Amino acid sequence: MCAPAAGATAYSAASTSNGTVPTSVQAGEFQNRISGVLRGADGPLADVRISVTGEGFEGETTSNENGGWSIDVPEQGSYEVELDESTLPEGVELAEGQQNPRTVTFAGTTNVTTLFLFGEGIVAGTNSFFNILVDRAVAGLSFGLLLALSAVGLSLIFGTTGLTNFAHGEMVTIGAVLAFAFAGMGLPIFVAIVLAVIGGAALGYMQDAGLWKPLRKRGSGLVPMMIVSIGLALALRYIIQFNFGGATEQLPGAQGRVLEFGVVSITQNNLNSLITSLIIILVIAFLLLRTRIGKATRAVADNPALAAASGIDVDRVIRLVWVVGGALAALGGILWAYYRPGVTFNMGQQILLLIFAGVTLGGLGTVFGALLGSIIVGLFVEVSTIWLQADLKYVGALLIMILVLLFRPQGILGRRERIG
Structure with missing residues (x-):
């Protein structure tokens, strides 16, 4: 196979047992991706050849001027990634102990990242390790904040109604699916996102008006209401699958460029997600702390009977x-679709346990606890990949x-309560 130009990718299917000639495919045809960034002590490493083989597939690429590289593969599974050391710049070597080739495995997402270290390595080369740690921490903060959007909505619902809503994952999925559908109609992606968030809010309204209020x-x-939420989750999930299909689809601009800020590298999409999540969470915090409706919401969460006796319309607050919970879940789903990247019918189910983990870790029913717990979960998930296999990070x-709950059952910001 001829070496492609820098940043370009060449693919071929592996030869079959009957001698069929391999079939060439174009870059971007597949929706599963293996990627990484090559950076030495003096900066990014360009024009370094990387090859990927496995699952009946062969592909290779060269790193671009920022050291970034990616290869799209036809299906999820295990692949062998090899760096051609003969293409490294003079004086640059892989760090001692670096596996080359190495095996990477997809673990529930459509994007797998693998990093090669250069120089003296993790033990002695603290600069390289520090760079990786900072990159993972920034990615973890972005992931934690998008988790927090969904977790805050779930926490608000639990705080005001006491309901553990297992259909919240499907509310996350709806946001991404609606954004994909509106974008497919030819609408600009910003307009599609706004309409998808409105659609998520409408779903939250219809759920309470048509189901939860009558049950209350x-x-x-x-x-019994929790069991109903499990049934609702299954129904919504397979309705989405029937209409959307089982394939993984991409939102416009899903493969963002990598930005460099000193020792920190972050994709444009992750940066946008981090900023958007932070702004929305600050707005929610302001509304809860400084507005009448926010204070009413906190009063209902603290004691619904006393709030009703004080003249607060409890049903209106819950509605x-x-x-708001539906809108936040929809926005979280859109950001999750860009983070993975990809839209699937069960994407909300894949992070539902992490959302519950963030809410429980921070303290059930406490909005700021959900925020803190989600950030901790996001940071741990991403930073742990430095030492753990990708399959084990969740x-x-x-x-x-x-x-944490063994030593502090009420969560970090929760309070002790007597039951019974």
């Missing part, structure tokens, strides 16, 4: 919470939640 009026217990986050 009937005096249904929280456990507003469902609307397990590690849930383990941290379990350990």
Whole structure:
């Protein structure tokens, strides 16, 4: 295979047992991606050849001027990634102990990142390790904040109604699916995102008006309502699959460029996600702390009966919470679709446990606890990939939640309460 130009990618399917000639495909045809950034002590490493083989596929590329490289692969699975050391600049070598070739495995996302270290390595080369740690921490902060958007909505719903809503993951999925659908109609992506968030808010309104309020009026217990939410989650998930399909689709601009800020490298999409999440969370915090409706919401969450006796329309507050929770979940789903990247019918289900982990870790029913817990979960998930296999990063986050709750059952910002 001829070496492609810098930053370009060449692909071929592996030869079949009957001797069929390999079939060439164009870059960007596949929706699963293996990527990384090559950076030495003196900066990015350009024109370094990387090859990927596995699952009946072969592909290679060269790093661009920023050291970035990516290869799209036809299906998820395990692949062998090899760096051609003969194409490294003079004087640059892989750090001692670096595996080359190495095996990478997809773990529930359509994008797998692998990093090669150069120079003296992790033990002695603290600069390289520091760069990787900063990159993972920034990615973790971005991931934690987008988790927080969904977790804050879930926490508001739990705080005002006591309901553990297992259909919240599908509210996350709806946001991404609606954004994809509106963008497919030819609308600008910004307009599609706004309409998708409005659609998520409408779904929250319809859920409360058509299902949860009637159940509350009937005096249904929280456990039966939780079981109803599980059934609703399954129904919504497969309705989405029936209409959307089982394939992974990409939102416009899903493959953003990599930005360099000193020792920090972050994709344009992750930076946009971080800024958007932070702004929305600050707005929610202001509304809760400084406005009448925010104070009413906190009063209902603290004691619904006392709030009603004080003249607060509890049903109106709960309806507003469902609307806001649906909008936040939809926006979180859109940002999650860019972070993965990709839109699938079960993408909300994939991070539902992490959302619950953030809410539980911070303290059930506490909005700021959900924010803090989600950031901790996001940071741990991404930073842990320095030491753990990608398959284990979500397990590690849930383990941290379990350990914290063993010593502080009410969560970080929760308060102790007597039950019974």
